[in-house]
Amino acid sequence: MNDFDTQIERLNTHSVKWDHTKEIFGKEDLLPMWVADMDFKAPQEVIDAMKTRLEHGVFGYSKATEDTIDAVKHWLKTRHNWEIESDWIVFTPGVVPAISAAINTYTEPGDGVLIQSPVYYPFGDMVRKNGRKLYKNSLRYTGDNYEMDFGDLEDQFKNNKIKLMLLCNPHNPVGRVWKREELRKVAELCIAYDVLLFSDDIHFDLIYKRYKHTLISSLSDEIQNRTITGIAPSKTFNLAGLQFSTIIIPNERLRNQFNTYLAKIGFFSPGSMGIIAAEAAYRHGEEWLQGLMDYLDENLSYLKRFISEELPEIKVIEPEGTYLVWLDCTELNMEHKKLEAFMQDEAKIAFDEGYIFGKEGEGFERINIACPLATLKEGLNRLARAIKKYKIEKP
Known part of the structure; x- marks a missing residue:
């Protein structure tokens, strides 16, 4: 209970x-x-799995395994109806570090990166701290909720040479779960103007009953080919301190570039407790x-x-x-x-x-x-x- x-x-x-x-x-x-x-x-299943690992008593270098990958794939398929390939998966210590890695991997200093304000503040921080030019496609406040301004979004793509868009879905802080048709419009614009997309879906399991979450990468092969998706058990199961996230990059070229950057900064693998907790959460949570x-x-x-x-x-x-x-x-x-x-x-x-x-x-x-x-x-x-x-x- x-x-x-x-x-x-x-x-x-x-x-x-x-x-x-x-x-x-x-x-x-x-x-x-x-x-x-x-x-x-x-x-409790997560706590028990971690206790078992603690009792082993040896905490050397760890690496995610096929069991870890299978747990993530199982969760995505059963909970979100998205079937992915094992080699699309990259593990990082968090979605925000992955956003920073994506900015450094796919853009150059001075390039345009777009966010939809008001939005999770590390989005803008990562753009500015990495020396990129920040553009805002402000959400429209209706007095009861928020909606995207697609006209402004297209103008930004057309006029500001945006290289990367950071999407928040579900949106933090305004709480929107973007509808399939809204995401389709974003996808169409990204494809038309050759913009890469990082979709932060970290809250994607926390959806209220009347709503349904859609992963933008699942909409079509075209948008999947230019999307990097960030998910994690951290928000879903309260495991943020264990620093384990999954980044899904179907495009092999983009994935290889991302992995090259991670190697450049010396990142090897998440810690053992994050791996154990994620497997248990996705299997039994x-x-x-x-x-x-x-x-x-x-x-x-x-x-x-x-x-x-x-x-x-x-x-x-x-x-x-x-x-x-x-x-x-x-x-x-x-x-x-x-x-x-x-x-x-x-x-x-x-x-x-x-x-x-x-x-x-x-x-x-x-x-x-x-x-x-x-x-x-x-x-x-x-x-x-x-x-x-x-x-x-x-x-």
Whole structure:
């Protein structure tokens, strides 16, 4: 039986989320509801597999095997109806390092790389830090959700000599699970303007019941031939600290180039615990994942209900996927830095501030609901008390 209600003490576990609050935010008394890891134990089958490996006691160099590859292929086929070849797979310590590797492999300094803001902030960071030119195809906010601006996307491809596009699906932070027809339009434009595509699908298992995830590379041979897809068990099973990701590159030439770059920086293989955990998760984690999604659905319902009843000034952008919820706080009429200070100094909560995802995110907050309901209630009650006090004191 999966227990997602138990509040697990995470202090003194080297947790970025819980142990480094003061270092990151400058304050110690904040409830952390920011970074995308969960406050839940991994599936017991994963823990047991790691215990068995620990008991062996020898931790020399490790390398992923055919068993690892077969576990990934099995998961993709059974969960996502995508049948891939073994030699398409490259293992890396994370999707973000793979994005950096792709930027360095397929573009030159000064080349154009496109993102869709507001988007996961390492996308832009990797482009800038690697000396490429960043272009933004901003998503259109409808007031309830987000959509792609395909006219602007084509103009960017046509006029700015974009070499690489970074796609986020499901989208972090706005929670969209892009529809098949939306992805088909992206694919058609990438093909027409000879743009390579890196599709970050790391949240692809975390889809709410009314929606269906599509891997863009599965749409056609043409788009598959120019797409690099990043997935991982890290978000699905809360294994981010084990640093194991799968990068799928069907095009042999692109794959060889990618592997050459990894060799150049001295990367050999993920660590043994990441390999063991990934195999166990992909082989035995489906029941746990179903329980997780049911729990997240309940947390999301509670969040929506609470905000509707207690905080009508805030609008919930309902996620179609991920355990991250995008909150529109613009009706509070606070400049984004004032909003950040308010959330930390008055509400005593550490959110991911909307502006870090791009200028388009100013006035928004990203909250992580992958926590016991009691933690979520505590965070929302803190927020409600702070806003009610603010409204009373506001001149």
